[in-house]
Amino acid sequence: MSEILVVDDDANTREALAGSLKKIGHQVFLAGAGAEALELVRQQPVELAIIDLKLPDMEGTDLFEAMRIIRPYTIAIMISARATVDEAVSALKLGIYDFITKDFRMQEIRKVVNKALETQQLLQENQKLRQALQERLASGRIIGRSQAFLKIIHQVNKIAPLRSTVLLTGESGVGKELIAEAIHYGSPRRDKPLVKVNCGALPEGLIESELFGHEKGAFTGAHQQRKGRFELADGGTIFLDEVAEMPLSTQVKLLRVLQEGEFERVGGARTLKVDVRLVAATNQNLEDMVAAGVFRKDLFYRLNVIHLEVPPLRARDEDIPLLAQHFLDKFCLENERPPMGFSPEALKALKNYLWPGNVRELENVVERAVALCTGSTVGLDDLPDEVRQQSQTEDHIVVQVGASMEEIERLAIRQTLKKTGGDKEVAARILGIGLATLYRRLKEMEHKEVTVEES
Structure with a gap:
C-alpha cells in the first residue's frame, strides 16, 4: 500500500481517481487546491501525487516544486484537460514522471501509477544507500535522482554484498571512483581497507612493485621490504582505475591474483595469499583492445564478471x-x-x-x-x-524554409536523442510520442538512409 495524493479542483475527478486507486489497495488523500495539498504533504508521507496542471491558487508545476522541498523523493503525475505541448515538455523537464490528458481510462492511470511507484521504490533505495554512504564518506558525493542514475544505484545496491569482480566503464569524469566507493561501503568488507590505484599514473617499471610489493634489495633503491597494494587491501577491496593502461607483463600477474588469490613480492620467493575483491574501471573499450592484442582476453573475462556502464552527465x-x-x-x-x-x-x-x-x-x-x-x-x-x-x-532546431514535414520530424528526433544522451524513453516523452512509435520512426529513418546509400 502506498500513500497517494490527488490534487484537482474538480470533485468528480478527485473522487473517481480515489475510488479507482483505493480498489487496488492504496491510501488516498484529496485536495482541491495547492495550499491544501501542501498542508497534507507536510502531515502525511506522500509517495506519489497526481496533480492537475491548472489549480485555483497556483500552477500544478509550482505545487510540484514546492512539494519537493518538503518531501524531495515524492514523485508526481500531471493531468490536464487542455495542456499545450510546451506545457507538457516543461513539466517533464521539471522532473514530473508522466503527463496524461483528462480523457484517460482508469486502467491507464493504474498502469502509470504502478510504474511511478516502482521508480519511487528506487528513489527510496537510493536515499538509504546515500545515507549509509554518508556515514562512511564525509563528502556525501553520491548525488542524483534521474532515471539513469537511479538505475546504477539500484544495480550497486544489488551487487555490493557479493564477492564478484566488477568492471566499471564510462567516459572520463563520470564518477566511476565514487561508484567503486559505493560498492565497497555497501559490502560486508566495509570495515576493511579500500585501496585505490591509478594504473595510468604509475610508470611501467614501478607498477609491479606498487601492486605486489618488493623485498629489500630487489632492485636499485629498494632499501627495505615494502608491502604492495594488494597486500594492504587484504580482506577489503582494491580499485584499479584506468586498468587498460596496465602493461601486458603485469596483466599476467594480475590474472593469477584473481584466479588463485596469490602472488610473490618483486624479488621474493615466498607465495602470499590475499582475500581481495577487485573493482576495475576504464574509459576505453577493452574488447577492442583484446582484438588489437594489447589486452589479455583471459584477463578481460576475469574482470568482466559484473559490468556496470556509468552514464555520462x-x-x-x-x-x-x-x-x-x-x-x-x-x-x-x-x-x-x-x-x-x-x-x-x-x-x-x-x-x-x-x-x-x-x-x-x-x-x-x-x-x-x-x-x-x-x-x-x-x-x-x-x-x-x-x-x-x-x-x-541547444534547445532550438533550425530548418530551411520549404523543408518537408518528414525532414523536420527526422531532425527533431535526432536533436532530442542527442539532448537526452541517446535515452529513447526520455526522448519519446519529450517528443510526446509512444516509445514503440519512436522505435518505428528510427527504423524507418535507418531503412531510408540505407536505401539512399545503395542507390
Whole structure:
C-alpha cells in the first residue's frame, strides 16, 4: 500500500481517481487546491501525487516544486484537460514522471501509477544507500535522482554484498571512483581497507612493485621490504582505475591474483595469499583492445564478471542542478563565502550544455563561477563561453524554409536523442510520442538512409 495524493479542483475527478486507486489497495488523500495539498504533504508521507496542471491558487508545476522541498523523493503525475505541448515538455523537464490528458481510462492511470511507484521504490533505495554512504564518506558525493542514475544505484545496491569482480566503464569524469566507493561501503568488507590505484599514473617499471610489493634489495633503491597494494587491501577491496593502461607483463600477474588469490613480492620467493575483491574501471573499450592484442582476453573475462556502464552527465541532465548546487555549497564553504545560488538563466545554460568532461567538468565550472561571481547569485556571465554559447542553440532546431514535414520530424528526433544522451524513453516523452512509435520512426529513418546509400 502506498500513500497517494490527488490534487484537482474538480470533485468528480478527485473522487473517481480515489475510488479507482483505493480498489487496488492504496491510501488516498484529496485536495482541491495547492495550499491544501501542501498542508497534507507536510502531515502525511506522500509517495506519489497526481496533480492537475491548472489549480485555483497556483500552477500544478509550482505545487510540484514546492512539494519537493518538503518531501524531495515524492514523485508526481500531471493531468490536464487542455495542456499545450510546451506545457507538457516543461513539466517533464521539471522532473514530473508522466503527463496524461483528462480523457484517460482508469486502467491507464493504474498502469502509470504502478510504474511511478516502482521508480519511487528506487528513489527510496537510493536515499538509504546515500545515507549509509554518508556515514562512511564525509563528502556525501553520491548525488542524483534521474532515471539513469537511479538505475546504477539500484544495480550497486544489488551487487555490493557479493564477492564478484566488477568492471566499471564510462567516459572520463563520470564518477566511476565514487561508484567503486559505493560498492565497497555497501559490502560486508566495509570495515576493511579500500585501496585505490591509478594504473595510468604509475610508470611501467614501478607498477609491479606498487601492486605486489618488493623485498629489500630487489632492485636499485629498494632499501627495505615494502608491502604492495594488494597486500594492504587484504580482506577489503582494491580499485584499479584506468586498468587498460596496465602493461601486458603485469596483466599476467594480475590474472593469477584473481584466479588463485596469490602472488610473490618483486624479488621474493615466498607465495602470499590475499582475500581481495577487485573493482576495475576504464574509459576505453577493452574488447577492442583484446582484438588489437594489447589486452589479455583471459584477463578481460576475469574482470568482466559484473559490468556496470556509468552514464555520462548529458544522459542525466535532471541531476545537473543538484550536482551544481552541491559543488556551489562546497566551494562557498572552502572559500569562506556566504551561501550562493544560481540564476534561472545560469541553471538553464548548465542543463543545456552537453558536458564532454562530465561531472568533473561541472565541478570545475562551478569552482570557476564561485571565484568570478561578485554577488550572491551565479549568473550567466559567470559561466564559461562554451557553456553560454551552447545554451543559446541547444534547445532550438533550425530548418530551411520549404523543408518537408518528414525532414523536420527526422531532425527533431535526432536533436532530442542527442539532448537526452541517446535515452529513447526520455526522448519519446519529450517528443510526446509512444516509445514503440519512436522505435518505428528510427527504423524507418535507418531503412531510408540505407536505401539512399545503395542507390
